[in-house]
Amino acid sequence: MSFFNKMLASIGVGGAKVDTKLEKSEYIAGETIRGQVEVKGGNVQQRIDSIYLTLYTTYTREMDDTKYTDRAALYTHKLNEPFTIRAKEEKVIPFALTVPMETPLTYGHTRVWIATSLDIKSAPDPTDKDYIEIRPARIPAAVLKEMQGMGFRLREAECEQAPKRFRGRYPFVQEFEFVPVGGPFAGKLDEVEIIFLSQAAESANLLIQVDRKARGFGGFLEEMLEMDETYVKITIYSSDLSRLNEKLKSLIDKHS
Template sequence: MFQKILASIGIGNAQVDTKLDRSRYTAGDVVNGVVEVKGGNTEQAIDTIYLTVYTTYIKEVNDTKVYDNAAVASFQVSSPFTIGAGELKSIPFSFNLPRTTPITGGKTQVWVQTELDIKMAVDPTDKDYIEVNATPLANEVLAAVKRLGFRLRKVECEKAPLRIHTPHPFIQEFEFTATNPTYKRHLDELEVTFINQSADSIDVLLQIDRRARGLGSLLSEALEMDESYVRLTFTDRDVFSIEQTLKQTIERYM
């Protein structure tokens, strides 16, 4: 009885260790691995095991920017079972990393968190950080922006504005500055956000921020009227025309 009381407050409780097949993935990849559960000092009934993909994002609280965690997706990988004292169980799993998983870079982190649901006890957890690469279409969009004469300045996940409908409370923004003299003369920055992605298409939101020139431009900048938002959709069939479409769109709103 005393051991059960200790387990309920996390002393001598079951332990969990998740082993992923690798540490680097592309959004949309299949993630394989094994959850190892080691029994503590007493037998325990485990309701289920969840794997949750988390990331960090910035939001404002009382005019102060703070970091918060957001779940990208959660997966149940076991049904209820009992783990004996000192017993070791290995539970294999497989899930698809959502295509909406943010790309790791800058201050953006992504990890897989394992949680054991044990009634009347402290739930054991495990955290495994992973690197996430862009999907082929997203990667082609970012590469095309760079070829046009832009340099990536910052990558950050921020709280999603109300005007953007996304499956998550955040969006990931890729902030570029112009190195091309023409764009540099007309633009302060270009922001690229991937809104939705499927196996063969991607929705891209461009925020084209024009440079203030003269009193009228300064007034527009103060009223945030110097920014244009343009939504584009690309498919696998558009790979060879992405750069030209981006060029035409940016120059139309400069």
């Protein structure tokens, strides 16, 4: 019977199982995720070589004019040294890991999750998947709020494959597309796109694209040739937050 159970476990039947439980399901970029991994032994004793926790996100990449949804690993954490779990035994292993500052916000179709996998030799690796919501840290939250305060509406937020010149630690960037529905830029701009190129606790590097509204025949030609778009790089520091409205408004106005 024991040999039969071992044979079944080697193909994933009656083997160990894993379940990750988190303290909560919503986090701010830079915050610590705390939880525990519960490992339950199956019908036979098995050696667990390692447990890995990986934070993943989705992003869109384009190939041959076709868009695909891909995934990127943001952070991988090895939780333990090898151990043996007996049949029907239960082990609980606590953990803590920090959400990287550049983790995309879960707006639109973007998803973020923690994947847990047990590395078991000569057997399928049991896995678990826990989706979480990511909310903006202090600086991105202030930028998004000020854009809305200037009369812009967030039309779309999407994680896309990054062009090589803008690629940092990860193969994607998250783009926030705003359209003016009121305020000083209504009628002057088609849209403003903001990309957070990199982030830290006290600063964020932004790429802002200002798309001017076509005016007359010259403006129409500019739009046709995509000359109506201006790209500007800017760094926002925590010390800028008290005058962030003025800083963003001045920059956008200059390139309107």
